[in-house]
Amino acid sequence: MFAHAKISAWQIVSFTTSAGETYSHVTAATLFEGVRNGMRWFADPYWKGPKPNLETVFTVTLVGDTRSWKVRGRTTLQKLGVTP
Numbered sequence: 001m002f003a004h005a006k007i008s009a010w011q012i013v014s015f016t017t018s019a020g021e022t023y024s025h026v027t028a029a030t031l032f033e034g035v036r037n038g039m040r041w042f043a044d045p046y047w048k049g050p051k052p053n054l055e056t057v058f059t060v061t062l063v064g065d066t067r068s069w070k071v072r073g074r075t076t077l078q079k080l081g082v083t084p
Helices: 031-043 073-079
Strands: 009-016 022-029 057-062 068-072
Touching: 009 031, 022 031, 031 057, 031 068, 031 073, 057 073, 068 073
Parallel strands: none
Antiparallel strands: 009 022, 009 057, 057 068
16 A cells, blocks of 8 residues: 655645645655655644644645655554654
8 A cells, every 4th residue: 555655756745624725845755754744844833824633634746746645644653653
């Protein structure tokens, strides 16, 4: 299921709120590291938008690629060995 977890490239990590607004962050990392980086970005006090939580489903796309992956925040931390 996570065969592409080792891809290290420019990624767009995004999430959509219940109001239908989408927020994105660009990062360079593996799939799970990219989501973790996005989670950190959106949790930063300087980010004034909505704050995703561990149950948020992030969509990850590679720049220049039409494929995308959906990853829950909690799954990301578990795969990286981080305690939520």
